[in-house]
């Protein structure tokens with residue numbers, strides 16, 4: 001049964017931090033993406049992961065993005081994605097791995113996706129977005145069974161991955177494909193009024209609008225999902241739901257005075273928004 005994803009999810013998930021906590025308590029998050037063409041995507045995701053409060057954020061990307069990354073989000077650490085030793089260590093030592101924003105679909109991107117799918121373990125959370133999903137579809141790859149996995153496709157990406165075309169993406173088929181073929185734990189099927197499918201529930205976001213229809217909006221969502229999954233890992237499914245809700249709630253608030261909402265504005269508004277949620281304002 002489809003139920004509405006309500007604002008209460010924010011209050012369940014975004015709690016006051018204990019005074020004696022440190023960055024190690026709020027998740028080590030690794031973001032992988034950003035080729036020469038799509039470097040902006042991984043920069044936007046990074047800005048959102050840091051803004052959403054991840055304890056430690058590392059970005060594995062093309063060397064060409066280093067200066068931009070350092071100047072936009074110096075809080076994040078950098079790994080050259082062609083340095084296999086550093087990349088392997090980063091994959092092994094992070095709690096959450098997001099792969100896909102601006103990754104591209106060439107041979108190198110495909111190798112990276114294969115490496116990540118083969119390397120993650122049962123204590124990690126894997127989030128796949130954008131190009132990673134297209135690469136998985138093109139190569140018939142499935143998610144690892146023992147890892148908690150989240151996919152954030154838009155409808156076209158889901159059509160490629162599931163084989164279910166847009167007009168037929170109804171609840172029953174989504175669940176079957178998701179659980180039995182892909183080994184996916186949470187599917188965030190992005191669209192106007194995004195759907196979230198878990199093993200037991202199907203929820204629909206009923207906020208947000210066309211002011212979000214701009215490139216980079218999904219990259220920022222993926223970054224928030226990763227940041228929340230790392231930080232609020234006691235219940236990863238709820239963390240994903242809260243991320244989806246917060247992303248559109250911030251956009252909706254900004255739409256009161258912005259015809260189009262820039263994805264990076266959402267990333268930068270997260271700390272303030274989360275403080276207001278925590279204080280019940």
Ligand SMILES: NC(=O)C1=CN([C@@H]2O[C@H](COP(=O)(O)OP(=O)(O)OC[C@H]3O[C@@H](n4cnc5c(N)ncnc54)[C@H](O)[C@@H]3O)[C@@H](O)[C@H]2O)[C@@H](O)CC1
Pocket residue numbers: 037038039040041042100101102103104130131132134154155156157190191192215216217218219
């Ligand atoms: N500044 C950047 O570097 C940007 C990089 N991007 C990256 O570009 C790569 C390709 O992603 P794209 O999504 O552009 O390309 P895709 O080829 O995956 O799909 C894009 C097309 O799907 C169609 N579509 C159907 N239903 C849709 C829905 N509900 N939502 C969105 N699109 C829908 C649209 O016509 C759209 O042109 C990804 O890695 C992505 O992360 C994009 O995020 C755009 C911004």
Ligand SMILES: Nc1ncnc2c1ncn2[C@@H]1O[C@H](COP(=O)(O)OP(=O)(O)O)[C@@H](O)[C@H]1O
Pocket residue numbers: 130153154190191192193194207208209210211212213214215216217218219220221
């Ligand atoms: N008309 C709309 N109403 C509500 N949300 C929208 C609308 N158009 C786009 N979005 C949201 O914007 C995001 C777009 O994601 P995606 O297509 O992956 O963007 P990109 O890859 O360019 O970053 C999704 O979260 C989607 O739900």
Ligand SMILES: [Mg+2]
Pocket residue numbers: 129130154218219
């Ligand atoms: Mg996208």
